[in-house]
Amino acid sequence: MSSTVVKPARDGKTPKINWARAEEAENFAKTVKLFRQGKIAPDSFRRFRLQHGAYGTRMTDDYAMVRIKLPAGEIYPNQLEKLAHLSEAFSIGSAHVSTRQNIQLHWVVLEDVSEIMRSLTQVGLTSREACGNSVRNVMCSPLAGVCDAEEFDATPYAIATAKFFLRNPLNQALPRKFKFNFTCCEKHGMVRMTDVGLIPQIRSIDGKTQRGFKIFLGGGLGNKSFVGHQLEDFTPEEDLLYTSIAVLRIFDRLGDRKNMARNRMRYLVDQMGWEQFQNLVLKERAIVRATQSVIVTLDIDNTPAKISNLIRISGSDGKSIPDGFSRWRKNNTYEQKQKGYHSISLTLEAGDITANQLRALADICREFSAEGYARTGFNQDVLIRWIQESDLAQLYSRLLEMGLANPGSLTMAHPVGCSGTTSCNLALTNSHRLAKEIQRKFLDLKLDEDNDLRDSSIKISGCPNSCGQHEIATIGFFGGGGRNDKDMYPVYQLSIGGRSDGETMLGVNVLRIPAKRVIPAILKIIETFKADKKPNDTLKSWIHKIITGHSDSNTKSIADIKKILLPFTVVPSITDDKDFYADYGNDSTYHTKTGKGECAA
Amino acid sequence: MNTKPIIDADSLRSLLRDNSVRVIDVRRKEDYKKDHIPKSVNLPLADLLSDDNPERVLKMVQSLGIDDQTPVVAYDDTFGALASRVAWTLQYLGHGDVSLLEMTYGQWKSLGLETDAGEPSIGTKTHSMTLKPEIMATADYLEKAKENKNVTVIDNRERLNYLEQHIPGSINIPYRTLASEDKILRPKDELKRLLQNRGISDNVEVITYCGSVGTLSGLAYYALKSIDHQNVKLYVRSFKEWKNLNKPIVKQENADYWDLSAE
Ligand code: HEM
Ligand code: SF4
Numbered sequence A: 001m002s003s004t005v006v007k008p009a010r011d012g013k014t015p016k017i018n019w020a021r022a023e024e025a026e027n028f029a030k031t032v033k034l035f036r037q038g039k040i041a042p043d044s045f046r047r048f049r050l051q052h053g054a055y056g057t058r059m060t061d062d063y064a065m066v067r068i069k070l071p072a073g074e075i076y077p078n079q080l081e082k083l084a085h086l087s088e089a090f091s092i093g094s095a096h097v098s099t100r101q102n103i104q105l106h107w108v109v110l111e112d113v114s115e116i117m118r119s120l121t122q123v124g125l126t127s128r129e130a131c132g133n134s135v136r137n138v139m140c141s142p143l144a145g146v147c148d149a150e151e152f153d154a155t156p157y158a159i160a161t162a163k164f165f166l167r168n169p170l171n172q173a174l175p176r177k178f179k180f181n182f183t184c185c186e187k188h189g190m191v192r193m194t195d196v197g198l199i200p201q202i203r204s205i206d207g208k209t210q211r212g213f214k215i216f217l218g219g220g221l222g223n224k225s226f227v228g229h230q231l232e233d234f235t236p237e238e239d240l241l242y243t244s245i246a247v248l249r250i251f252d253r254l255g256d257r258k259n260m261a262r263n264r265m266r267y268l269v270d271q272m273g274w275e276q277f278q279n280l281v282l283k284e285r286a287i288v289r290a291t292q293s294v295i296v297t298l299d300i301d302n303t304p305a306k307i308s309n310l311i312r313i314s315g316s317d318g319k320s321i322p323d324g325f326s327r328w329r330k331n332n333t334y335e336q337k338q339k340g341y342h343s344i345s346l347t348l349e350a351g352d353i354t355a356n357q358l359r360a361l362a363d364i365c366r367e368f369s370a371e372g373y374a375r376t377g378f379n380q381d382v383l384i385r386w387i388q389e390s391d392l393a394q395l396y397s398r399l400l401e402m403g404l405a406n407p408g409s410l411t412m413a414h415p416v417g418c419s420g421t422t423s424c425n426l427a428l429t430n431s432h433r434l435a436k437e438i439q440r441k442f443l444d445l446k447l448d449e450d451n452d453l454r455d456s457s458i459k460i461s462g463c464p465n466s467c468g469q470h471e472i473a474t475i476g477f478f479g480g481g482g483r484n485d486k487d488m489y490p491v492y493q494l495s496i497g498g499r500s501d502g503e504t505m506l507g508v509n510v511l512r513i514p515a516k517r518v519i520p521a522i523l524k525i526i527e528t529f530k531a532d533k534k535p536n537d538t539l540k541s542w543i544h545k546i547i548t549g550h551s552d553s554n555t556k557s558i559a560d561i562k563k564i565l566l567p568f569t570v571v572p573s574i575t576d577d578k579d580f581y582a583d584y585g586n587d588s589t590y591h592t593k594t595g596k597g598e599c600a601a
Numbered sequence B: 001m002n003t004k005p006i007i008d009a010d011s012l013r014s015l016l017r018d019n020s021v022r023v024i025d026v027r028r029k030e031d032y033k034k035d036h037i038p039k040s041v042n043l044p045l046a047d048l049l050s051d052d053n054p055e056r057v058l059k060m061v062q063s064l065g066i067d068d069q070t071p072v073v074a075y076d077d078t079f080g081a082l083a084s085r086v087a088w089t090l091q092y093l094g095h096g097d098v099s100l101l102e103m104t105y106g107q108w109k110s111l112g113l114e115t116d117a118g119e120p121s122i123g124t125k126t127h128s129m130t131l132k133p134e135i136m137a138t139a140d141y142l143e144k145a146k147e148n149k150n151v152t153v154i155d156n157r158e159r160l161n162y163l164e165q166h167i168p169g170s171i172n173i174p175y176r177t178l179a180s181e182d183k184i185l186r187p188k189d190e191l192k193r194l195l196q197n198r199g200i201s202d203n204v205e206v207i208t209y210c211g212s213v214g215t216l217s218g219l220a221y222y223a224l225k226s227i228d229h230q231n232v233k234l235y236v237r238s239f240k241e242w243k244n245l246n247k248p249i250v251k252q253e254n255a256d257y258w259d260l261s262a263e
Helices: A022-036 A042-051 A077-090 A110-121 A155-165 A238-254 A265-272 A274-292 A325-332 A355-368 A389-401 A431-444 A515-532 A539-547 A558-569 B009-017 B029-034 B045-049 B054-063 B081-093 B105-110 B139-145 B159-164 B188-197 B216-226 B238-244
Strands: A054-057 A060-068 A094-097 A103-109 A180-182 A196-205 A208-217 A333-335 A341-346 A352-354 A374-376 A382-388 A458-461 A475-484 A487-496 A508-514 B022-025 B072-075 B098-101 B151-155 B205-209 B232-234
Touching (some): A022 A110, A042 A054, A054 A103, A060 A110, A077 A094, A077 A110, A077 A355, A103 B159, A110 B188, A155 A180, A155 A238, A196 A238, A208 A238, A208 A274, A238 A274, A265 A274, A325 A333, A325 A341, A325 A389, A341 A389, A352 A355, A355 A382, A382 A389, A431 A458, A431 A475, A487 A515, A487 A539, A508 A515, A508 A558, A515 A539, A515 A558, A539 A558, B045 B054, B045 B081, B054 B081, B072 B081, B081 B098, B139 B151, B205 B238, B216 B232
Parallel strands (some): A458 A475, B072 B098, B151 B205, B205 B232
Antiparallel strands (some): A054 A060, A060 A103, A094 A103, A094 A352, A196 A208, A341 A382, A374 A382, A475 A487, A487 A508
16 A cells, blocks of 8 residues: 655755665575585685674674675765664664774674665665675775865765676685775774775976875785885875886785785885886786776766755854863864864774764754764874864863763873774784773873873773784783683783874784783873973873984883883783783683684685 | 564554454553553553563463453554564463554554553453463573584674674674664565575574563564565573573673764
């Protein structure tokens, strides 16, 4: 019977690009059935599953994590609402924003994954090639287009690159995963810590200006990390695609397919030596250019984004400015290069967000953002851009109602924590919860308001694999197990001085700190810094000087820092301090337990 | 016997025009008093649950002007879960014609459909009692039945609660899975596909349970009924009783999944 009852469609911007393919959901459902019937070997099923964006889950074959790709982090209101619904229907009622701008749904029953895929097609999203040996989500700084230091907006190039490689046969069976990171400027990007990193550049020759990129190759974090090399002074935009194809082809041809632990492209670059690799890329690019120029081009949509003039009742509606507004405003907002507009960043706890918060975000995008959608960032955060200055206070009130108004997003009070023992098979510690605990402590102590800490970062991984990017943190940690006679306790290796900006370097290991001493140890470092610093020092610059041997303060070396922290490494007996032997989020005594890792798959 | 388990808004509106239906609003009294679907009567779930002895419930039903032949429609503003529990209770008493409204009261209102603040005057009617044990599961029944390959036990609580503890052998379909974005239940083809994916075939007996009083699992009961699943039982006393009886429980071990929640 036809219904007279219809609900009017919600307005708001809708996505420009459909990344989805409906038949993939169907195919996934069928393949799961065949796998369960034993008609597909576990290894080939695993490859298939990962290629479609579904990871395994800690200690079980029954659940998966679905990683939804958001190229350049763009996410529209109807997509946020869809994810809200999916998180309640098929996951834990919260979703997770990752450090690579993906959104993940955890603890999904394997048999339900195809339902998620099916629903994603309704809003143009895909999880295809979000895991596995493929070109992963193409990242782009969430400030691209609004950053006052950028030369031009790299977003259309990131999107075009994602479009070109998604489902492209070139990238279906690479030796290993492959990552592109675009940025706006040196400060906001991570171009040297990825396979291909790109910074937009404009050069002028004979009075004519030309767009192009500074391209960095062969960087990356992991069990062994490397800083990327710059390919050439300037790569004109016409060469962007040829360069990308050339690099991928070389990796495909020469990358190590046997030794899983050493098969990211950075190992190839390291083995071969940079100069030889560089030559190879330039040669291969000439071949690609000569043979493919007519056929392939990047589909770059440079039409300026439509910025609506939102007619709103003024933010200063006579109501007083809500408590906490100025604290929030100081460290959660960014003044855009477009006068009168701000971008805001949300302080999530280790990237977790509830279904209702996702729905509220969708409404907020519609009502407050002149571009009408949101972007995920690099720090397990979400940004909403193009907000009029006069709307900030009212927006803050809305965030308060939704529990999304925590301060400190753009500061050290917003640590990154990988999934850890909440869901990852390889985890040794609950890095995820530790990140949350640190954040709560920092906000309690109002450390977000401390200008000296503003440009520092804390990042935590639950094992040496670096998913939490601890090596590029001012203060980084990765988890492991400690032992006192027959009792085990969770510990973290502490490293300091990592950074991912123009002076990218990996953090230097200091010592191992028991999990339950990590927070006091961080506070001790800060206390020492405060007592020791020169007027212009920030924590970041102070540590940088120490580890590069240029200290002008009383703390001269890593050994000095170690000495200060040594008291935190004292191990009490289990009868004196039972809590010491339990990890965060878990009352029972600690054991390391890991399953089969899928990082290499 | 039983007509269709779910009724759409248009059909309910035409039944209301013909005065040939008794609509039960399962929300709290205060909410009902503000406004409700015209001509509906109020039966807060708490009133029913305070003592759901069949004799007592029968009296309540009669006082709402329901006899054996009265078509009944129930609705709530809680995903349809509370209405399900009331509808199921009527069925258990032997009432043959009871349906759930396809949407919540909130959804009904957001569509601009008729509401009213007046309370209809109703006379008591007489209703017979023929209990239907085949739609109810007790703890002892469940404990034996779950060993049978042709029985599927479904836990309708949220995923994290399920991971923390559940009845051994049960599978988890959180109640939120059952709804679409604007109806209390998904379209039939979707529900069928969901169950098929989970390997639940038409001919198995299904027992649903949830946290305490059989509301969320009541909704699952109707989800299955909406796709004509024959043999469905509701474990009304659900997990709360199961735990109190110290029956076996299993847990998803060695993972700190609670820490992924942003609640
Ligand atoms: C040896 C195994 C692994 C290695 C070497 C590895 C390495 C990495 C690295 C380096 C990153 C940082 C992101 C970036 O490239 O900037 C990352 C991200 C991530 N990894 Fe892993 N990983 C491994 C296994 C896993 C496993 C088993 C899981 C859990 C299912 C996992 C979950 C994640 C998540 C959630 C992210 C966040 C970023 C994203 O969306 O891609 N990783 N991984
Ligand atoms: S760093 Fe280790 S624990 Fe954390 S997500 Fe990666 S593999 Fe898992």
